[in-house]
Amino acid sequence: MGETLETRELAHFLVVADELHFGRAATRLGIAQPALSRTIQKLERRLGVVLFDRGSRGVTLTPPGRVLAGEARHALAAVQAAARRTRRAATATPHLVLAMKAGGDFGLLPPILAAYAHEPESLPVRVVFAAERAQLLRDGRADAALLFDPADDLHGFRTETLRRDGRMAVLPASHPLAHRASLRLADLPAGYLPGPGDEPSRRPAEDAAGRRPAPATVAELLQLVALGQTIALVPRSLPAAMPLRPDLTGVPVLDAAPVTLVLAWPAHTTSPARAALARPVATVRTGGEAAGCPATA
Amino acid sequence: MGETLETRELAHFLVVADELHFGRAATRLGIAQPALSRTIQKLERRLGVVLFDRGSRGVTLTPPGRVLAGEARHALAAVQAAARRTRRAATATPHLVLAMKAGGDFGLLPPILAAYAHEPESLPVRVVFAAERAQLLRDGRADAALLFDPADDLHGFRTETLRRDGRMAVLPASHPLAHRASLRLADLPAGYLPGPGDEPSRRPAEDAAGRRPAPATVAELLQLVALGQTIALVPRSLPAAMPLRPDLTGVPVLDAAPVTLVLAWPAHTTSPARAALARPVATVRTGGEAAGCPATA
DNA sequence: TCGGCCGATACCCTCCGGGCATGGGCGAAA
DNA sequence: TTTCGCCCATGCCCGGAGGGTATCGGCCGA
Incomplete structure (x- = not known):
């Protein structure tokens, strides 16, 4: 009952938790579906916990299953880190x-x-x-x-800590707000994209709905600003590393939460x-x- | 080459790293020595790294082996935490x-x-x-x-943070320093034991040399003080939770690093x-x- | 030089993980 | 209501990884 879980079990579980579909998960893992079903069952028996609700309308994570999904991600990252750091220590x-x-x-x-x-x-x-x-x-x-x-x-x-910094909005030089000396968040039109460092941790290449994801780099973000598709909120020191192109203007946003570069x-x-x-x-x-x-x- | 390590391999490795002796490690694991040797060899081959120096004068960790020992401990703790938290989430x-x-x-x-x-x-x-x-x-x-x-x-x-607090020395009421209003670290005789919260993370039940370990609880520590065997450095707020017995006296130590209870x-x-x-x-x-x-x- | 310690090797066996075929539950379509 | 189809579980078989016993081989100390 108290034996430690195996990394293979955790990895397989995570794929099922991601797909919520045993067949597709098995395909992704390169194994057959029955083997995967049994692995999950054994994991559940070993933990004494039901991880999935198998409705005929698909598979759902139970609350403990959701806990394990988060924990397993961390545990597997730690295991992979062990291998990587050991190899690099021998370089x-x-x-x-x-x-x-x-x-x-x-x-x-x-x-x-x-x-x-x-x-x-x-x-x-x-x-x-x-x-x-x-x-x-x-x-x-x-x-x-x-x-x-x-x-x-x-x-x-x-x-x-390297530096604590306020934020500024980057807008097209032709934008009506571009001449202001400073702004407040309320001045900004709704729906501006997050600045660098606000990106979500997981960034799929493409949405399920097919929408483009938020830009991954500052250069992409500023490109979108130049195209008039968005307004960016970036640290005020950004131009020290990446000067703004002439058709863009930065205006401090006084009440935006500051960023700390660490x-x-x-x-x-x-x-x-x-x-x-x-x-x-x-x-x-x-x-x-x-x-x-x-x-x- | 790039497959993830299994928790069993890491656990077995850690025991060998701890014992530095394949035979004893195998006994601790409840398996035979040859199986353990092969597990470690396979781990080394999989990582492409030599983890132990097998001299006839015993076994030693190589530098990458030392890296893996630290990483493996964390990774295994993460795996065990995953199991424990999942089980408790289902309680x-x-x-x-x-x-x-x-x-x-x-x-x-x-x-x-x-x-x-x-x-x-x-x-x-x-x-x-x-x-x-x-x-x-x-x-x-x-x-x-x-x-x-x-x-x-x-x-x-x-x-x-709950509370940040200076420290005081606890000594027998009969001690020559006990009447002082305050002390400095230099006033204390050499060799006093650490106070609560200074304990090392691993505390063997007994030393290899057979010496008694430092006391594990504050009660034990104060008992030793009362016996005149040591002087304790404890947070000044300690008496709020655990009043000093009458034969002990607390004297603030001005230049001892403060402790933060969190x-x-x-x-x-x-x-x-x-x-x-x-x-x-x-x-x-x-x-x-x-x-x-x-x-x- | 010899015996003993200790890790590696050889060889065998068991069981676990995986594959294939099939059963069975349930929702949607007819 | 019946049927079809999706999808997970079960039954059965196989290969290989992990473990056990016996033994070898290197190295040290007596």
């Missing part, structure tokens, strides 16, 4: 992987990396660009990431090379008011 | 488990629980006493815990009942100066 050419979005450093990264290179334990740093930086960090594909505090999910990470890393890692990466941040940080106040808020 | 009588050390609430818990009981989503709360509260939280045996900030490992937890819970849980537990904390909190500043420091 002949050790290095750190830093995940960020293009322009997502407000121009602060170059001096940090320069200072880091002088640290005694420093390693070469490879920068990767990705929207799902938090996920990369969780499953071991990255050693550190530049994240935004209220927008990204910082749970389980340790962080060092350097984040998995809480339990112990690499001295990674620890040294946090050190130069303190010297580079500008305008930081929450020094030493870690995240996980 | 007929839902409730929350709150882990603490006896006296570890500074007397603040009763009003919190009283206020919590009036929250709309509240559940019955079962309090369990344990030294390894953080571990209980990590593997799903508890839903929340009262932890001490610099002492406990708060990585991966969300927290709500309510902690796993970062990614989503139970509304658990979320409601954090709410009364804000109303009960006294002397808190770091409100809203979360942990993970």
